[in-house]
Amino acid sequence: MTAGALSPDRILRELAELWVATGKDGHAETGAGVLRACAMTLIVLAEESEDMASLDETLAALMPEHPARTILVRLRGTGAALAERVYAQCWMPFGERRQICCERIEIAAPDASLADLPSVLAPLAAPDLPVVLWWRGARPIETPEFASLAAVAGKVILDSATLRDARAALAWLAGLAQGGVLLGDLSWTLLTRWREMLSGVFENREYQARLAEISNVVVAFAGDRPPVFACYMGAWVADALADAGVRAKLAWQPRPQLTGRALRVELTGGDFRVALERQDDRLTIQTGGLSHRTNLPQPTDYLLMREELGIVRRDAVFERTLASAARLAAALP
Amino acid sequence: MLEPMLPENPFQDPLRFEPRTPECAIVIFGASGDLAKRKLMPALYRLAYDRRLSAGFAVIGVSRTPLSDEQYREKMLAAVREFSEDTKIDDEVWGAFARGLFYVAGDAGDPALYGRLGQKLAEVEQARSTGGNVLFYLSLQPSQYAPAALGLGAAGLGKGNGWRRLVVEKPFGHDLASARELSAQIHQVFGESDVYRIDHYLGKETVQNILAVRFGNGIFEPLWNRRYVNHVQITGAESIGVEGRGAYYQEAGALADMIQNHLLQVMATIAMEPAASFRAASVRDERSKLLRSMRPMTAEEIRTNAVPGQYGPARVGGQDLPGFRQEPGVDPRSRTDTYAAATFFVENWRWAGVPFYLRTGKRLPKRVTEIAIQFNAAPLAIFDGEGGDRPPNLLILRIQPEEGISLKFLSKRPGAGIELRPVSMDFNYGSSFGERSPSAYETLLLDAIAGDATLYTRQDMVEASWAVVEPIQNAWREAAPDFPNYAAGTWGPAAADEMLARRGHAWRRP
Incomplete structure (x- = not known):
């Protein structure tokens, strides 16, 4: 499957049409139209087998604080070619007349098309705003396409707790950081x-x-x-x-x-x-x-991501700790 | 003797941790009063809830009512339950917070109070590890500010093991002379750098955001001057009346209650020169310089550039609203201004000739605080049919209730030909930053504990604003205004509209 079957231009056109329609609906409903909010592009890679309803809830909860063009890539192993849909997610802030809306693009991607994804994702990112990639699950460490996908984003967020071997995970993460990838690790955020x-x-x-x-x-x-x-x-x-x-x-x-x-x-x-x-x-x-x-409530994905999305620059304390932790883990018997 | 230097805390992570606050005791004079119950205690509890306070923290409430520590804690719990708008009461958090609450009964004018207070402070310093740092908060009648400060000084509480600071609520005097006198009395005990005059408007997130917008971006500042700005309107409107504060309010009036402090501080924030850094001294120097650049009006200028108003009764939304003179506790012949509007000019190179219109009032149609910067029109009308009444370009900074920024400009209407239509580009503070904004008192209390006076008013700023307001106040006292001159629920007296119309301007309807 090639990326040609899934045209970023068409998705962007659909997005533009979506805003015209959403604006009209908002006017009809409240007389005040809608307010489009976007402070970043958030690309989320998740296995289709995950609890999508729970992930949806997390993303919806993040939007008021970190309004984003969200691109949710559902990784589905085998199966049909790349497919997509676009929609807006809106909410009405308490006491206000106007809805606030963020846009969501969903892409279903079989493993065979992972190599094509970067060429689709890059043009879909909202211009001039930070791009953050959140890859859920254990797959990144073993995915050859990880580097090209990570290159689309300014910051990559992972959770090393999902990786099987702490020593290997830390060595891999430290290598990425040393190579210049701006990382966030939810196992660090937890602390x-x-x-x-x-x-x-x-x-x-x-x-x-x-x-x-x-x-x-x-x-x-x-x-x-x-x-x-x-x-x-x-x-x-x-x-x-x-x-x-x-x-x-x-x-x-x-x-x-x-x-x-x-x-x-x-x-x-x-x-x-x-x-x-x-x-x-x-x-x-x-x-x-x-x-x-x-x-000290148990941190949820929402709380951890809320913190990580607020930091889209180098985190010197984390980078130094990551390097030290990798050394300590390597020295463990 | 200098304290031995301690190493910096090596565990700090400023990128992720909330700013640290030192250990301290806060002594609240007027601990049973409205401000303490409605604002201070809910703000302090919220700070505790958010883990913003150091473990070595205590509050000592001081008031005339005899209470035990335990009774005071119960009273404050009731206040927090009633007045915390968006903070749930967590039993464990409250329990830990309440263990740091203490009480001393006494009158601020009674010297014996300060002996008891000193003893309590020493006990609390030991029991709560407050490091000897004390923030005295005067939430008292203004007439008691000086006795309280002098009482603290006489008992030797103005100095101690740690720092000692004094927070004073407005009004800072009722005219220039009284402001100077109050300051001189306070300075007998506390140096100016330890005096924190609170103007809660400056603690509002969106007032601070004015500085961020102006000096964090490169695109606005080049336009921020007399060459491009036609005029500025600052509105602080309230829809409510005096709400049982009639007796107090008729002594103050809108000019002294709002313009002398809140609105002139907002104006100074809008118009000040860029500070060299975001340190307290630099920012306050620039605010002060701006206020000192405002020339007090002559008697003739006051007649044309300042308008007092007082609301009369009206029926609004099916409800009969009383006029100010019919409010409880108000003299039926009161000449107090419940509305004030004035045109100010800043005499510096940036703003010479640009009118700054300020207005405030009670019982106006809605509660709104905003700043509207109106830019000059394009020099030439090249589009057919434009006529001479093109809507102006406006940059609107909304402070409350819906904080945000709007830029209004003209755009081509879709279709054949060129027809221009005003459009608005909106930034909504709440939607772009969905996290809860701290209340002004949370911000200002934390700043005072941390020793950051950036958002507090300095004595020279108080004097500069009184110098501008006092001649108007005096002129209005001497005149016999024809009050009431606006109906409740309207935008103020017609004379205020005429004041702008003389320069070809009109008030915005926010």
Whole structure:
């Protein structure tokens, strides 16, 4: 199948017609027309076998904050040739008269047409705005066309948790970053609120003054081997301490009582101790003898993507942590 | 003695983390008052909910009513439940926040209060690790500002282990002399850099966005001058009346309540020169310079360039609305202005000769705050049938209720021939950035805790705006206005329309 069968020009024409029709409908319904909102192009690659209704909900939830021309590519393994449809997704902000609409293009793509996709996607991107590619699932690492698809976008978002082997995943991601791909990894995004809470502890001058006492860092996780996000946490803490001139020993600790994405981080030295542990929707912070619990809802795809879409430039802290995590993972027995 | 230098927090990630705030105690004078219940406590709870406050945080409420800490916490929970518009009460978050709430009963004029307050502050500093930093917030009657500041000074609370700052609500004096006097009294205890005069308009996201639009883009600034701008209209309209504040309002009036502070600050933001950086001193220097470039009007100019108004009764939407003089607590012969409009000129190279029309009023047809910049027409009408009444190019910055920017320009109407039709290109702030905007008080409280005074008013700015407003205020006091001169639910007195018509302009109908 060639890309010629699916003409970007035709899709763009359909989009233009869609806006004329949507504008007329909006006028007829509210007398105020519609407002088209677009701040980026978001290309989403998802397996057709995924829960599309749930993905639709995530994308719809993202639009008010990150209005985008969304191109949803449904990867369907075998099957018919590239096919597409265009439609608008509108919502009425509370208390306002005018609907706000974003445009959606859906493309169904069999594996055989993956090589053709970049030539279709590139002209469909909204001009002069950032292009973000979100590839869901484990496939990117084993897809030869990944590089050409990634080249269409300014930023590529993946979730390394879906990749089977943490060590291989980190090595691959670090290689991409080194090659200049602007990356987002939802396994890193997952840690933001945790990291912020840990950072918050050291906003206190008393604790900040005791940084130099820290000699041990223990990262505890569920399972036998540290998952990618545990590697990230360990690498980030070790790098930050090194920046403050503190050389602490980093240890990994499998913990049977932890499950799923649970994680415990402990920084100790002498009688100084700071520990963070997540349980359900709460994060417990222990500093010295004090224990403080705070609200920390389990992040959904929506919350993680909401954060990642807000960053369309180099993230120096992530890139450095990724490189360190890959080194740490490579050194694991 | 200088504090020993501590290392920077190595765990910071400014790209992803919310800006950090230092530990501190906030002392709210007038803790049982309306402002504290409606605005301050909901804003502080929201900041706690969003994890924007440091763990070492406490609030000490000060008010005359005798209350225990526990009773104060219950009262504040009720206030947050009632007045938090978009924040749910999470029991655990509230519990942690409430443990940091304390109360001291006393009168701001009673020296003994400050001894008790000092003792409470010392206890709280220990128990909550507030680092000795204290933000005093005066949510009091203006007559108590100076006694409170002096009381703090006499008890030695103006200085301590950490920083000490004072937040003062408007009005900052009722004329130039009283503004100077208040400032001099406050300065006996707090240096100007530690005084935060709050004008909540400047904390609104869209007022801050004016700076972003002007100085973050290259396309607007070249047009932002007398060569291209015909005139500017700034409207701060309210549809409500005095809502039970009649007694207070009749002492202030629209000119002092809105134009002297909010609208002149907005005008300064629109018209100021680009600051060298987005640091507090640079931005405030430019705002101040702009306000000082406004020449006070002569008596003759006041007659033609300033219009007072007061609403009379009317039937609006099937409802009988009282006139101002019929409002509870208002003198039936009151000469207070509930509407004020004025034409100001800025005497600098950028704006010489460009009128800035400001208007504000109560019981106008709708609640709207916006700035409309009207550009000069194209120098030549080359299209047939255009006539002389082409709609102008307008850049409209809407502050409330629907924040956004619209650019109005002419376009060819589809079909044969050339017929021009005005079209609007709209940017809707809410739809492009769907995340919840923080309230003005959330923004301003966080800024004060962080020591960022960019959005606060400095004494020289207060004096400069009083210098412009005071002659008008005096002239209106001496005149015997024919009030009421506009009906509730209308756009103000006819004289305000005439003021613009004399220059060939007309008020927009927002």
